[in-house]
Amino acid sequence: MSNIKRIIDSKIVGYIIGYALAVIMFAPILWMLIAALKQPGSTVTVLGELFTTKFSLESFKAVLKPDGTAMMWRWTWNSVIVGVVQTAITVLFSSWAAFAVSRIQFKGKTFIFALILVGMMVPVESIVVPLFDMITEFGWTNSYNALIWPGMMLPLAFLILKQFIDQLPNELLEAAKIDGANIFVIWWKMIWPLSKSSMAAVSIFIFIQSWNNLLWPLLVAQETSMMTLPVGIPTFQSIFATDLAVPMASNVLASIPAILVFLLFQRHIIKGISMTGIK
Missing domain, CATH: 4.10.280 (MYOD Basic-Helix-Loop-Helix Domain, subunit B)
Structure with a gap:
């Protein structure tokens, strides 16, 4: 007792x-x-x-008034475009890279894998200046290209997807090769369907990170019409104003999409990361 x-x-x-x-x-x-x-x-x-x-x-x-003084709708649209496109392209590229490093034999594979892992240890702040100079040379400032393309490869996404693909039985892929399937068919018919849960988990991470990103959009989106929500919301508050109600209202509205995405797909986070085999 x-x-x-x-x-x-x-x-x-x-x-x-x-x-x-x-x-x-x-x-x-x-x-x-x-x-x-x-x-x-x-x-x-x-x-x-x-x-x-x-x-x-x-x-x-005051935040949503349609008279043009508040651009909450425009900033939300920019954040949605950047988040959705960046998530889709990053997941696709990360899946290709993970499949190649995990299952394709080629020279320099170990070096490429180590190089991608090193990318996880490099602070974003250390590459901001050369990256901004490159974007300026391309003439991409104040455009969706500047907001989307520099963030399309996430080492963590590659690592999670590679960890899952490593768990797939070799016999399964060998059987597909014997049937005459090429590399693309194997990825499309086998890797893609089997790794949907892992891709869903990775997609949530990428979308929320893109939605909350402040530093890079702050540098490349100087025009008000190209700002994303994290950059645009602080404009409701200035050093000369003491009103906090309006910025808080904008923060509530900006939080809703990210919260909905997380609530709708939260089960995929644990399932995608913890899955160690196939059904």
């Missing part, structure tokens, strides 16, 4: 700690939601006034 009581007590303590951590993590989100529902100009940094002042949707109307 004493052992059972200790187990129950330890579970209760674990639940208390877990719920406490959940409340702490949810507190900033709750503050953002409450601040967004305040009238523009309301005080949202004082706890007493945060719950006593009147709630309204005026901050959301």
Whole structure:
């Protein structure tokens, strides 16, 4: 009985700690939601006034007003275009690279694999200047090309997909070769269908990373019409203004697509990474 009581007590303590951590993590989100529902100009940094002042949707109307002064719709469209295109192309290229390094024998394969892994250890900030000079030389500044192409290869995506392809039985691929299937057919008919869960998990990571990317769009998108949400939202706030309700409303709206993508496909994250075989 004493052992059972200790187990129950330890579970209760674990639940208390877990719920406490959940409340702490949810507190900033709750503050953002409450601040967004305040009238523009309301005080949202004082706890007493945060719950006593009147709630309204005026901050959301200010963000979404169609008179052209707020470009929330345009920034959202830019973020969607960049996120979707970058995710699709990155997953495709990463899958090809992972398949080649995992299953195709060619000279320099080990060096290429090591080179891609080294890319995971190189900070993005260290290559920003030469990359920006290259984009300027191409004349791609303030264009979708500048926002999309430099981020199309993600070493982590390559590593996750390669880890999955390594687990596929050699006999399965050898049988396809005996039947006369070439490299592209093997990838299209076998690798692509079998690795859908891993690709879904990788796609979520890439999309959320692209959606939240600030540094690179801040450099190459100087025109207001080409800004993405992380770059455009801070323009609602300036050093001369103290209004936080409108920026919080824009943050709420900007968070919705990323949250929906995660909630709809969250089961693929664990399934795609933990899968070690085929059905």
